[in-house]
Each structure stands twice: as structure tokens, then as C-alpha cells.
Amino acid sequence: MVEAGVVELEAANGHGTEQVKLKTMAAEHPAAEGEAPNGNGHHAEEDDDSEGEGEEGANGGGEAEKKKKKKKKPKKKKAAVSKVPQAPALAQSEPPRVGLTKMFPNQQFPIGECHEYLNANAFRTTSEEMRAKEKEIMSEPSTHAFNYNAIRRAAEAHRQVRQYVRANVKPGMTMTEIAHMVEDGTRALIEENGMESGIGFPTGLSLDHCAAHYTPNPGDKTVLQASNVLKVDFGIHVAGRIVDSAFTMTFEPTYNRLLEAVKDATNTGVREAGIDVRTNDIGAAIQEVMESYEVELKGKMIPVKTIRNLSGHSINPYQIHGGKNVPIVRGQRGDKMEEGDYFAIETFGSTGRGEVFDDGACSHFAKQVDARHVPLRLQSSKHLLNVINSHFGTLPFCRRYLERAGEAHHLLALNDLVSKGIVQDYPPLSDIKGCMTAQFEHTIILRPTCKEVVSRGDDY
Numbered sequence: 090m091v092e093a094g095v096v097e098l099e100a101a102n103g104h105g106t107e108q109v110k111l112k113t114m115a116a117e118h119p120a121a122e123g124e125a126p127n128g129n130g131h132h133a134e135e136d137d138d139s140e141g142e143g144e145e146g147a148n149g150g151g152e153a154e155k156k157k158k159k160k161k162k163p164k165k166k167k168a169a170v171s172k173v174p175q176a177p178a179l180a181q182s183e184p185p186r187v188g189l190t191k192m193f194p195n196q197q198f199p200i201g202e203c204h205e206y207l208n209a210n211a212f213r214t215t216s217e218e219m220r221a222k223e224k225e226i227m228s229e230p231s232t233h234a235f236n237y238n239a240i241r242r243a244a245e246a247h248r249q250v251r252q253y254v255r256a257n258v259k260p261g262m263t264m265t266e267i268a269h270m271v272e273d274g275t276r277a278l279i280e281e282n283g284m285e286s287g288i289g290f291p292t293g294l295s296l297d298h299c300a301a302h303y304t305p306n307p308g309d310k311t312v313l314q315a316s317n318v319l320k321v322d323f324g325i326h327v328a329g330r331i332v333d334s335a336f337t338m339t340f341e342p343t344y345n346r347l348l349e350a351v352k353d354a355t356n357t358g359v360r361e362a363g364i365d366v367r368t369n370d371i372g373a374a375i376q377e378v379m380e381s382y383e384v385e386l387k388g389k390m391i392p393v394k395t396i397r398n399l400s401g402h403s404i405n406p407y408q409i410h411g412g413k414n415v416p417i418v419r420g421q422r423g424d425k426m427e428e429g430d431y432f433a434i435e436t437f438g439s440t441g442r443g444e445v446f447d448d449g450a451c452s453h454f455a456k457q458v459d460a461r462h463v464p465l466r467l468q469s470s471k472h473l474l475n476v477i478n479s480h481f482g483t484l485p486f487c488r489r490y491l492e493r494a495g496e497a498h499h500l501l502a503l504n505d506l507v508s509k510g511i512v513q514d515y516p517p518l519s520d521i522k523g524c525m526t527a528q529f530e531h532t533i534i535l536r537p538t539c540k541e542v543v544s545r546g547d548d549y
């Protein structure tokens with residue numbers, strides 16, 4: 090899901106962002122939390138391999154030389170990045186229905202792509218104090234929201250579900266069928282269990298000029314067309330820890346360049362993120378990359394625009410919009426990223442105006458986290474609120490999920506809860522008709538010792 094907001098301006102400040110370059114490593118990198126091996130056999134060489142893994146490492150050098158390199162200008166440093174290990178013990182079925190606790194019998198799920206911190210935070214890679222912090226976090230029960238294992242389980246489910254979706258969504262399918270493909274896979278792989286694990290928010294399937302927050306409502310007969318640009322934005326949670334990750338699908342080559350722009354922009358946001366980074370600086374870096382692209386349409390070059398009133402966001406347990414904003418254009422109000430934060434880094438590109446507005450019938454809703462107690466007169470509203478509390482809590486839901494929970498006739502009560510400020514509505518967000526929009530999104534954790542891109546896969 091995405092944070093839609095008013096554009097707030099802030100005076101541009103002069104300091105630049107960290108220069109980090111992606112480098113894929115063959116081996117898994119600082120697994121500093123004393124976890125049991127997850128079957129990938131990457132634990133032998135860990136711990137002291139963090140120095141000299143940047144490009145400087147290539148020309149060798151002993152201890153003394155490493156010391157010298159430390160004094161180099163920080164902007165020259167390239168951060169080491171580890172690859173996502175993906176070696177489940179058991180094969181997944183097609184369609185995906187094998188629960189992940191069965192695929193990973195030791196209940197340790199693959200660690201995401203880890204990036205070293207740079208500059209003033211470079212000490213974290215080897216800091217005993219930071220490692221001790223992570224050890225403590227990992228000593229919590231493995232299904233506890235604060236243990237990284239919970240979100241890694243959700244992330245692995247996300248990778249496996251989307252692998253199937255990317256291979257099997259085809260023009261001619263209804264949007265409802267596509268939503269079920271995502272949701273049936275999610276429920277099976279995460280072994281849906283009340284508020285302990287399940288769907289994190291409604292499956293976004295926004296088409297073309299619609300950038301976000303469309304999922305079919307009950308009775309929707311829309312059929313996917315070969316010309317559509319489809320944003321698949323879905324979330325999975327364990328213990329309220331939500332993986333929020335999205336990609337864009339096309340079935341014709343026309344908008345390939347738009348997708349490339351947005352993927353590049355999102356990876357820029359992921360690279361620039363870090364402890365003590367101001368998110369307005371990330372927004373500026375994202376826009377610069379995004380708007381360096383053009384799409385050729387009927388012989389005419391159309392500039393890719395960043396959608397300025399959408400942004401990434403922090404994520405709290407059971408709360409998809411955690412309060413901090415990650416703008417995707419320059420000159421906006423930013424927040425400071427801090428140790429322990431979880432962020433959804435998402436960017437949107439458009440061939441239209443680069444701005445969205447509320448558009449069409451609402452499908453996405455969520456109970457307000459800070460909802461005040463309001464007396465409800467309608468019996469049906471009281472009942473619906475109880476259903477929302479027991480099935481979703483503060484997790485976003487859609488009208489199809491209410492129907493699935495046995496609430497076929499919910500519209501009057503739902504509108505009442507929205508008007509009372511107990512439930513927030515998230516209507517579809519669209520740019521101008523005729524344009525195309527694309528989205529890519531990852532969830533990252535600012536761990537004490539490194540930045541972990543939990544949702545990274547070999548697809549995006």
C-alpha cells in the first residue's frame with residue numbers, strides 16, 4: 090500500500106546522500122545474530138569477512154593497508170551487498186499451497202539482501218554492541234513481531250506467491266481471479282491463523298492510469314487486457330510484521346522503459362536508505378533517477394514523471410502506515426530514519442501529470458489506529474466493528490474480505506464507520522486517463538548492524 094499525501098515543501102538543504110553501489114556477493118553476509126543455519130550452508134565464512142568486500146578488496150592488501158583505506162574519503166566506499174539465499178528444503182507446489190513451516194522445518198527463514206552501512210555508520214558492521222543487540226532480538230520467540238524471523242517468513246511467502254503470479258497471470262483473466270490467485274497462495278503459504286499470520290492488506294491490482302488502491306469489489310467483472318499495465322501490490326504478515334512489496338506486469342513491450350525507470354528509482358531509494366538519513370534526501374535521489382527516463386510512444390518521446398503525491402512509509406506491527414514518510418520527489422518534508430525502523434520503499438512513475446487524485450468506488454479500508462471511542466447508534470455498525478476488530482484489527486481490509494467473513498450486506502454500516510472516523514477509506518488513486526503508471530516496492534529493516542532488504546528476490 091502507499092501513503093497518499095499533501096505535498097509539503099521544505100527548503101532544500103545542501104548535503105548530498107550517500108553513494109552506495111549495489112554489488113552482489115556470492116556468500117551471505119554478516120549473519121551476526123547467532124541464528125541456526127537455514128540450510129544454505131553460508132555460515133562458515135561469516136563474522137570477520139566484512140572488511141575489504143567493497144571494490145577496494147579486489148586488489149588485496151593486509152591489515153595495515155585496510156587501516157589506511159578506512160581513512161579514505163567515505164564517498165569512495167562501496168557497500169558490500171549480500172545475495173538473497175533461496176534454498177527451501179522442500180519443493181513448492183503449483184499453484185503454491187505448501188505451508189512454509191513445512192518447507193523450512195527448522196523454522197529459520199531466508200535472510201534478505203543485506204547492505205553494509207556507510208560513512209558515520211560503517212562501525213556498525215563489526216560492532217560487538219550492535220551484534221549483541223541483534224542476538225537479543227533473535228532470542229525472542231521466532232514468531233514474535235520483533236524477531237526478524239517473523240518478517241522473513243512473510244517475505245519468503247511473498248517471493249514464492251509472486252513467482253507463481255508472474256508466471257501465470259494472463260490477459261483474459263478477471264481481476265477477481267487474479268486477486269484469488271494471490272490471496273489463496275498467501276493464505277496457504279503463510280498458514281493463515283487469525284491475527285497471528287495472514288494477509289497484510291488487500292491485493293492491489295491497479296490498472297493503467299490508476300496507480301494504487303484498486304482491488305475488485307464483490308461482483309467486479311473487469312477482465313485483464315493485453316494492453317494493461319498492472320500493478321500487483323500485496324502484503325503478508327506474521328505477528329503483525331507486514332511485508333509490503335509490489336511489482337508491475339505488462340503483456341506488450343510498449344511500456345518496458347517505464348517499468349525500468351520505476352525499478353531503477355525504487356532501487357535507488359533502497360540504496361539511499363540508512364540510519365540517520367533524512368527521507369527528503371531519498372526523495373530527491375529517486376526523482377533524479379526516475380526522470381532521467383523517457384518512453385517512446387508512436388514516435389514521440391514522453392518523459393517519465395514521478396508521482397509527487399505518493400510516498401513510501403514506515404511500517405509498525407499491525408500498522409501499514411507507521412507515521413514516517415519517504416517522499417519520491419525533491420523538496421518535500423522528510424523524516425529521519427532510525428535504527429530499528431521498518432520501511433516500505435516504493436516509487437511510482439507515470440506518463441501523465443505525475444499526480445494522483447481519488448478516483449472511483451472505494452475498496453480498501455482500515456480501522457484507525459488511534460480511533461477515539463465514538464458511541465454507535467446503528468446496531469449494524471456495532472456488529473460490523475466487532476467483525477473488523479476480530480478479523481483485521483488495524484490491518485487494512487477490502488469489501489471482498491468482509492463478504493468472505495460472512496458480511497455480504499455491509500455497505501451502510503461501513504460508510505457509517507467511515508463517517509464517524511473509526512474506519513479510514515483508501516479510495517483508488519489515479520493520474521489522468523490515457524496515461525500509464527508503474528510501481529515497484531520493497532520492505533527494508535534498518536537493523537543495528539546492516540540494512541536488510543527482506544523482500545528482495547531474483548525477480549526484482
Ligand SMILES: [Co+2]
Pocket residue numbers: 090091092333401402433435530
Ligand atoms: Co507500501
